[in-house]
Amino acid sequence: MSLLKVEDLHTEFKTDQGIVHAVRGVSFELNQGEVLGIVGESGSGKSQTMYTIMGLLSENALPVKGKVTFDGKDISAESFKSKKEYNKMMNEIRGNTVAMIFQDPMTFLNPVLKIGTQLIEPIMNHKKVSKKEAYDMAIKLMKQVGIPSAEKRINQYPFEFSGGMRQRIIIAIALACNPKLIIADEPTTALDVTIQAQVLELINSLKEESDSSIIMITHDLGVVAKLCDRVAIMYGGKIVEIGTDREIFYESKHPYTQGLLSCITNPEDDSDEDLQPIPGTPPDLLKPPVGCPFYARCQHAMKICKEQLPETTTFSPTHQCACWLIQAKEASHE
Amino acid sequence: MSETILKVDHLKTYFDVTKGVFAKKQIVKAVDDVSFEVYKNETFGLVGESGCGKSTLGRTIVKLYEPTDGSIEFEGKDISKIKGKELKAYRKDMQMIFQDPYASLNPRMTVGEIIKEPMKIFNIYDTDEEREARVRELLDIVSLKPDHIRRYPAEFSGGQRQRIGIARALAVNPKFIVCDEPISALDASIQAQVINLLKHIQKEMGISYIFIAHDLGMVKHISDRIGVMYLGHIVECGPSDVVYHTPLHPYTQALLSAIPIPDPDVAKAKQRIVLEGEIPSPINTPAGCPFASRCPRATERCRKETPKPVQLGERSVACFLYEK
Amino acid sequence: MSEMKYDPSMFEKLDESEKNDEAIAMESKTFLQDTWRRFCSNKLAILGLVVLVIMILLAVFVPVFSQYTYDGQDLANTNALPSAAHLLGTDKLGRDILVRICSGMRVTLAIGFTSAAINLCIGIVYGGCAGYFGGRVDMTMMRIVDIIDSVPSLLYTIMILMVFGNSVFSMMLAISLTSWITMARQVRAQVMSLKEMEFAMAAKVIGCSDLRILLKHLVVNALGPIIVCLTMMIPSAIFTESSLSFIGIGIQPPACSLGSLANEARQLINTQPLQVVWPVITIALITLSLNFIGDGVGEALEAKR
Numbered sequence: 001m002s003l004l005k006v007e008d009l010h011t012e013f014k015t016d017q018g019i020v021h022a023v024r025g026v027s028f029e030l031n032q033g034e035v036l037g038i039v040g041e042s043g044s045g046k047s048q049t050m051y052t053i054m055g056l057l058s059e060n061a062l063p064v065k066g067k068v069t070f071d072g073k074d075i076s077a078e079s080f081k082s083k084k085e086y087n088k089m090m091n092e093i094r095g096n097t098v099a100m101i102f103q104d105p106m107t108f109l110n111p112v113l114k115i116g117t118q119l120i121e122p123i124m125n126h127k128k129v130s131k132k133e134a135y136d137m138a139i140k141l142m143k144q145v146g147i148p149s150a151e152k153r154i155n156q157y158p159f160e161f162s163g164g165m166r167q168r169i170i171i172a173i174a175l176a177c178n179p180k181l182i183i184a185d186e187p188t189t190a191l192d193v194t195i196q197a198q199v200l201e202l203i204n205s206l207k208e209e210s211d212s213s214i215i216m217i218t219h220d221l222g223v224v225a226k227l228c229d230r231v232a233i234m235y236g237g238k239i240v241e242i243g244t245d246r247e248i249f250y251e252s253k254h255p256y257t258q259g260l261l262s263c264i265t266n267p268e269d270d271s272d273e274d275l276q277p278i279p280g281t282p283p284d285l286l287k288p289p290v291g292c293p294f295y296a297r298c299q300h301a302m303k304i305c306k307e308q309l310p311e312t313t314t315f316s317p318t319h320q321c322a323c324w325l326i327q328a329k330e331a332s333h334e
Numbered sequence: 335m336s337e338t339i340l341k342v343d344h345l346k347t348y349f350d351v352t353k354g355v356f357a358k359k360q361i362v363k364a365v366d367d368v369s370f371e372v373y374k375n376e377t378f379g380l381v382g383e384s385g386c387g388k389s390t391l392g393r394t395i396v397k398l399y400e401p402t403d404g405s406i407e408f409e410g411k412d413i414s415k416i417k418g419k420e421l422k423a424y425r426k427d428m429q430m431i432f433q434d435p436y437a438s439l440n441p442r443m444t445v446g447e448i449i450k451e452p453m454k455i456f457n458i459y460d461t462d463e464e465r466e467a468r469v470r471e472l473l474d475i476v477s478l479k480p481d482h483i484r485r486y487p488a489e490f491s492g493g494q495r496q497r498i499g500i501a502r503a504l505a506v507n508p509k510f511i512v513c514d515e516p517i518s519a520l521d522a523s524i525q526a527q528v529i530n531l532l533k534h535i536q537k538e539m540g541i542s543y544i545f546i547a548h549d550l551g552m553v554k555h556i557s558d559r560i561g562v563m564y565l566g567h568i569v570e571c572g573p574s575d576v577v578y579h580t581p582l583h584p585y586t587q588a589l590l591s592a593i594p595i596p597d598p599d600v601a602k603a604k605q606r607i608v609l610e611g612e613i614p615s616p617i618n619t620p621a622g623c624p625f626a627s628r629c630p631r632a633t634e635r636c637r638k639e640t641p642k643p644v645q646l647g648e649r650s651v652a653c654f655l656y657e658k
Numbered sequence: 659m660s661e662m663k664y665d666p667s668m669f670e671k672l673d674e675s676e677k678n679d680e681a682i683a684m685e686s687k688t689f690l691q692d693t694w695r696r697f698c699s700n701k702l703a704i705l706g707l708v709v710l711v712i713m714i715l716l717a718v719f720v721p722v723f724s725q726y727t728y729d730g731q732d733l734a735n736t737n738a739l740p741s742a743a744h745l746l747g748t749d750k751l752g753r754d755i756l757v758r759i760c761s762g763m764r765v766t767l768a769i770g771f772t773s774a775a776i777n778l779c780i781g782i783v784y785g786g787c788a789g790y791f792g793g794r795v796d797m798t799m800m801r802i803v804d805i806i807d808s809v810p811s812l813l814y815t816i817m818i819l820m821v822f823g824n825s826v827f828s829m830m831l832a833i834s835l836t837s838w839i840t841m842a843r844q845v846r847a848q849v850m851s852l853k854e855m856e857f858a859m860a861a862k863v864i865g866c867s868d869l870r871i872l873l874k875h876l877v878v879n880a881l882g883p884i885i886v887c888l889t890m891m892i893p894s895a896i897f898t899e900s901s902l903s904f905i906g907i908g909i910q911p912p913a914c915s916l917g918s919l920a921n922e923a924r925q926l927i928n929t930q931p932l933q934v935v936w937p938v939i940t941i942a943l944i945t946l947s948l949n950f951i952g953d954g955v956g957e958a959l960e961a962k963r
């Protein structure tokens with residue numbers, strides 16, 4: 001059964017330059033216990049998609065279009081009578097069944113409260129237990145996420161923790177309410193390589209132990225390869241390809257996915273050849289292209305690509321791709 | 335290998351971070367006794383995690399910081415203490431590309447003004463028309479359009495801005511460029527563009543680079559030789575292929591093992607060396623090997639003495655495990 | 659596929675020239691255009707600007723074109739109420755209040771703007787040097803500022819007025835000499851944070867001289883806060899001038915400023931309250947509009963991405 005279902009989601013922002021079309025018709029499904037990676041460059045709309053789903057858009061967002069079903073319940077902004085009602089319901093969901101992990105842990109932790117307070121309160125709220133029991137659970141959680149001498153550190157303030165340790169605290173807070181869904185927005189981007197490895201190992205072991213679903217937003221294909229079961233590739237506010245990890249890494253169909261894979265280096269490879277970069281710059285979503293968002297940088301671009309949005313082709317129950325090349329190939333076979 | 339262009343010898347850059355007049359003296363040893371050489375036409379990669387002193391080292395070499403001790407020889411001349419006219423002449427040969435494309439361009443100047451400024455300062459051309467022509471040429475080299483010349487940095491994307499920064503560095507025809515994490519703020523598809531551009535420029539103009547980064551994959555790709563830094567020290571230094579395939583220092587081993595491999599079958603099967611603990615604070619570092627507190631193979635001796643670099647063929651390693 | 663869904667010609671390769679992969683969607687605007695556009699979107703700031711311009715025009719032209727002069731007495735027509743002949747009435751010596759207020763405004767505005775300009779120059783040079791060179795230079799310069807600041811500014815002002823006499827010039831001198839400190843501190847703080855930015859380092863690496871870095875790279879980028887500080891300074895200079903004139907040690911009659919006009923009218927406050935209202939309203943309008951303009955300019959300069 002799918003836990004989260006998103007259909008034709010649109011998000012727009014009003015800026016003083018004009019209207020930015022950040023998310024332009026995104027649809028996907030997430031199953032129970034699954035890890036979905038959403039990969040894209042900055043400005044591809046990957047974070048805004050998640051913020052839209054969770055009702056966390058900034059003030060200048062225009063009313064959202066599209067349908068979001070979470071755990072069998074319609075939680076799209078459209079379906080609520082008033083904004084107040086929607087916000088009230090989303091607050092409930094965000095605290096109880098969905099946890100979020102952000103890139104910069106400091107935006108999430110309150111700098112003037114002890115780590116303990118910030119951990120114990122959500123536990124007491126969710127589990128309806130006494131303070132003593134909550135304290136014990138907090139210590140257990142801190143140990144679970146690998147914080148040494150948890151009894152001592154629970155009385156410290158966020159500034160006494162390093163970046164990697166803060167990220168662990170956030171993960172502990174996220175786990176406190178046994179969420180059905182964890183949304184992680186670039187959780188390791190701000191960390192150093194060796195610390196990133198620690199946090200990735202932690203997330204990996206959580207994935208095996210709990211049955212929470214995880215949505216992992218990242219630009220790092222290495223992180224995706226390590227953790228994700230399914231991968232969605234976003235470009236220009238749209239999902240251009242979605243599939244299982246092996247379908248994306250070994251059988252990718254979209255030229256953007258292929259380009260992305262060929263322009264990253266594999267340290268195992270010794271060749272001195274030039275990298276294969278994707279030329280140009282991603283489109284500015286202030287004026288998104290009419291056709292395929294990738295046409296201007298695509299080496300296979302055809303006339304139709306500039307004028308019409310590509311149709312989605314299904315290769316397997318899990319693998320879909322939106323590219324005109326597939327139709328062109330079919331046409332030439334006839 | 336060809337001749338040496340830059341020789342850094344026992345370089346130290348310390349910062350006094352003592353707060354208040356009566357507080358205990360606090361010294362950050364950002365760069366502590368570092369020696370290495372860069373050859374002509376070569377790229378020397380510097381890798382390490384944040385706070386290891388790699389950026390300070392780069393900035394000391396371009397003379398943004400004064401070295402505390404040691405020498406920096408550029409084309410056989412010690413430049414560690416030069417000032418005034420000599421320094422200005424050195425700046426013409428030694429340029430820098432910065433990390434943050436959003437902060438390294440003055441937001442109040444147009445692209446043309448930014449690239450023209452160094453030419454004006456060094457009086458490279460007589461007339462403004464010649465300078466303007468050269469700006470267009472440089473924009474073409476970094477694949478930007480000539481009509482971008484009157485635009486402001488804020489109108490460009492991150493990758494485009496980084497290319498403007500490269501054009502500015504090239505404006506004075508330098509012999510050496512220190513690239514201070516030029517790709518870490520960019521998206522993957524854009525990183526490859528910048529790396530290819532830098533390689534292309536090196537081939538065409540014969541410029542030597544120091545390439546600083548924390549992305550080991552990219553550093554290996556662009557560098558001929560690399561140095562691995564930890565807490566102000568170079569712990570291992572050698573040709574990049576050799577260091578990557580047979581890392582000797584325990585830190586290099588852990589660092590390489592931590593790279594996420596973009597291949598699900600390999601990545602999901604791979605056992606990593608996951609280091610315990612965090613990077614210690616660089617303030618008033620204790621004696622001994624800088625890595626001793628996290629090293630899985632540390633001994634008593636490592637906590638007391640600082641290992642000297644041991645030369646093993648083409649590379650050097652600062653670790654007691656390899657002492658003869 | 660049984661039927662051709664698409665025109666096969668559409669599947670021809672797209673010509674390279676039809677791709678613009680370095681396209682920039684944003685319109686190009688110069689810095690001034692952009693700031694002006696942003697400023698215009700702030701209605702209060704525009705209102706402030708309009709009011710201020712009207713005030714300045716009145717101050718400049720009314721005394722020139724009016725049939726009355728600021729010191730022309732008409733003892734037959736004292737303390738007149740507003741009428742067609744005297745729009746704002748006359749004072750106790752029968753002088754036209756409108757003309758007196760406008761010429762008072764001349765003095766007051768001149769003092770305000772000039773002393774703010776002097777403050778700006780001293781502040782940028784002094785604060786810029788302290789912030790840019792840092793370390794011991796900064797330490798010494800800022801301690802000097804602290805010492806100057808530790809003596810009440812009213813004392814200096816009164817002393818200077820005693821020594822140089824109560825002229826407009828000594829008034830400007832007195833106000834500038836004490837209030838540049840705020841500007842210097844503001845500039846210093848801005849320069850200190852900006853000099854750590856990478857573009858300042860880049861300027862150093864491409865061989866810019868210290869002066870060039872300070873003016874062309876640092877101060878230019880600090881203009882937003884500096885202009886806000888400046889627009890707050892003009893009203894404070896006007897206030898100081900008015901207060902001094904009000905307590906009688908400022909501009910001496912028959913010359914007048916808004917402060918001295920209020921002072922003169924104060925003596926008749928029980929019988930002719932309207933005469934106090936005019937100068938006070940004028941001061942309030944000028945200060946308010948300057949504050950609005952300051953806010954608007956500050957926001958317009960700040961918002962640049």
